[in-house]
Amino acid sequence: MFLSNSSLFSVVKAQVKYKINAYNGLIYSLIILQVLGIMLGGVAGSSGTSINNTTISLNTSTIDLSFIFVSLLAISVGNLITTKAYRYDDFSFVATRLSSSIANCIVLLIFSCFAGVTTYFSGYVMRLILRVNSSYEFVDSPSILNDPLSFLLTIIAIITILWMFSSIGYIAGTLFQKHKLLFFGAVVIMVMLLIAGTWVRISEAIFVENGSLLILAMKTIVITISLFVISTAISKRLGVRT
Amino acid sequence: MNVIDCQKVSKGFRRTNALESISFQLTDQKITGVIGRNGAGKTTLLKILAGLTKHKSGEVNVFGKNPYNNLMVSANSILVDDQMTFPDSLTLEELLRSAPAFYKRWDAQLASRLFQYFKLDSKQQHSKLSKGARATFNMIFGLSTRCELTMFDEPTNGMDEAVRTDFYRALLKDYITHPRSILISSHHLAEIEHLLEDILLIHNGNVVLHDSIDEVKEFAVAVQGPIADVERWTAGEKVFHSKIIDGQRLYVVVKNNLELERARLEGAFIQVLSASEVCMYVTSETKGGIDDVFK
Numbered sequence: 001m002f003l004s005n006s007s008l009f010s011v012v013k014a015q016v017k018y019k020i021n022a023y024n025g026l027i028y029s030l031i032i033l034q035v036l037g038i039m040l041g042g043v044a045g046s047s048g049t050s051i052n053n054t055t056i057s058l059n060t061s062t063i064d065l066s067f068i069f070v071s072l073l074a075i076s077v078g079n080l081i082t083t084k085a086y087r088y089d090d091f092s093f094v095a096t097r098l099s100s101s102i103a104n105c106i107v108l109l110i111f112s113c114f115a116g117v118t119t120y121f122s123g124y125v126m127r128l129i130l131r132v133n134s135s136y137e138f139v140d141s142p143s144i145l146n147d148p149l150s151f152l153l154t155i156i157a158i159i160t161i162l163w164m165f166s167s168i169g170y171i172a173g174t175l176f177q178k179h180k181l182l183f184f185g186a187v188v189i190m191v192m193l194l195i196a197g198t199w200v201r202i203s204e205a206i207f208v209e210n211g212s213l214l215i216l217a218m219k220t221i222v223i224t225i226s227l228f229v230i231s232t233a234i235s236k237r238l239g240v241r242t
Numbered sequence: 243m244n245v246i247d248c249q250k251v252s253k254g255f256r257r258t259n260a261l262e263s264i265s266f267q268l269t270d271q272k273i274t275g276v277i278g279r280n281g282a283g284k285t286t287l288l289k290i291l292a293g294l295t296k297h298k299s300g301e302v303n304v305f306g307k308n309p310y311n312n313l314m315v316s317a318n319s320i321l322v323d324d325q326m327t328f329p330d331s332l333t334l335e336e337l338l339r340s341a342p343a344f345y346k347r348w349d350a351q352l353a354s355r356l357f358q359y360f361k362l363d364s365k366q367q368h369s370k371l372s373k374g375a376r377a378t379f380n381m382i383f384g385l386s387t388r389c390e391l392t393m394f395d396e397p398t399n400g401m402d403e404a405v406r407t408d409f410y411r412a413l414l415k416d417y418i419t420h421p422r423s424i425l426i427s428s429h430h431l432a433e434i435e436h437l438l439e440d441i442l443l444i445h446n447g448n449v450v451l452h453d454s455i456d457e458v459k460e461f462a463v464a465v466q467g468p469i470a471d472v473e474r475w476t477a478g479e480k481v482f483h484s485k486i487i488d489g490q491r492l493y494v495v496v497k498n499n500l501e502l503e504r505a506r507l508e509g510a511f512i513q514v515l516s517a518s519e520v521c522m523y524v525t526s527e528t529k530g531g532i533d534d535v536f537k
Contacts, residue, residue, distance in 0.1 A: 001243065001270050001390055003305060004346040006317040014343035021340065022329040088327045091294060092383075093344040096311045236311065240294040241325040 011094055015103035020110065026077060030115055033073055034122045037066025038129065061130060063123040067158065070119050074162045078108060078169025082177055091240045101232035108166040116159035153213040160220040167227040174231040177238055243306065245270055245391055245423045246291060251300035253286055260286040262447035273417060273437055276427035277521050278444035284427040287444065288395050292321035304391060322384035323395035324377060328368040334379060335364035345387040353386035356412065373400035381409055385416055393425040410437055431518035441517060445525040455517050462520045464513040465505065466493045475505035482523040495523040
């Protein structure tokens with residue numbers, strides 16, 4: 001009898017490669033959402049005033065909307081890959097629940113990187129389009145060239161926040177797969193926290209009171225990894241092909 | 243070393259007990275048929291052995307390890323069944339190309355030869371295949387992994403007659419060149435009898451028989467003769483099946499024993515049964531047959 005030995009690392013690596021291949025169709029959803037974000041976000045806010053015979057109107061364009069769309073996508077993708085169809089696919093090849101979870105976590109990070117970078121740069125696409133398509137006078141916000149470090153930090157912050165959103169979708173999906181009641185229980189607790197206002201205080205502590213974007217990114221990474229660890233622990237007893 | 247070692251394994255679902263207490267050992271390099279009626283627990287047993295579901299109590303060892311969440315067992319075993327799924331974003335060709343990264347002993351040549359022989363479309367998606375073609379693809383996948391423990395759960399479901407015959411032939415040929423432990427579950431024992439070395443007969447979540455195919459054949463015999471005589475010959479024996487023929491003669495299936503030799507001398511007609519008949523009668527729960535329903 002000849003038994004081949006696979007290390008966790010090699011299996012996770014194979015799974016990550018395989019999953020990225022298998023899920024790359026998600027890029028289309030991402031592009032559609034970003035285009036939608038650019039189109040709708042081109043005139044995010046406008047204000048106007050008129051003095052004597054001069055009218056001044058001020059239009060602000062941001063990629064906030066793109067970011068919101070992509071965040072929603074991150075939540076739904078995180079949730080999607082916990083569903084039976086995706087979970088069972090893993091077990092047609094070599095897999096354990098642990099290797100599967102680690103691979104999912106890494107794949108979501110890779111997708112978040114891709115989504116984060118493209119979302120950030122979709123802002124530049126928007127600047128280009130606006131410049132070509134409108135007759136307004138432009139007042140640019142600082143760009144990469146003015147401050148490369150802050151640009152890097154912004155991208156890192158976007159990536160970690162997207163990754164965190166995907167982990168929220170992932171833990172919600174895992175709870176739902178484990179038992180529907182668990183999921184609804186978690187939702188009820190969330191809503192109660194929201195009503196009590198605790199949620200606002202927690203979010204403030206995490207997301208608002210930060211000295212720099214780097215600290216925000218660190219906090220986000222810690223939250224994300226904790227969510228993935230909890231999800232992995234929950235998914236340890238999920239059956240396959242039952 | 244035993245490939246599989248099960249001790250008093252049980253598994254229950256909400257209301258039913260799928261496995262009551264399964265104990266058996268499987269030695270290296272054999273083709274074993276897992277036989278049983280509908281709902282006997284064959285599928286549940288194979289899923290536990292493949293590490294897909296967790297057993298409730300008892301001890302399961304595959305290659306000396308508990309298969310649940312074990313990477314080594316997963317790397318060296320595969321369960322092929324009709325619930326196998328693959329992502330739709332990959333074509334069949336891409337699926338076969340992703341396999342070597344997972345299975346160290348993947349035989350790409352065998353996979354592509356079988357793939358061509360069965361005329362599967364390499365650009366097709368797994369879920370779009372017909373039932374028979376999907377079963378064929380799963381079978382190709384399972385054989386090509388060359389896993390030390392290869393399990394097939396009702397592999398021929400949906401395949402047509404010609405493909406079934408080819409499948410059994412391919413399985414046997416591949417087994418001869420690369421001996422390994424193969425488990426096939428089926429309720430069509432007659433169809434796979436020629437492949438098997440051993441039979442593991444499961445009934446109501448228990449192992450009823452685990453023997454070589456010849457010994458299973460000899461486990462029970464049919465005795466036929468006048469009613470009174472047959473009742474005398476088989477008195478005190480465990481009767482698996484009995485039916486009255488023509489109102490005068492009795493046909494019973496009993497456990498084989500030496501006493502029957504005497505009955506033969508007294509004029510009993512003793513008939514050897516095929517392995518599939520033995521399995522059917524041993525696991526039948528009613529004394530009469532379907533005819534009694536219509537009386």
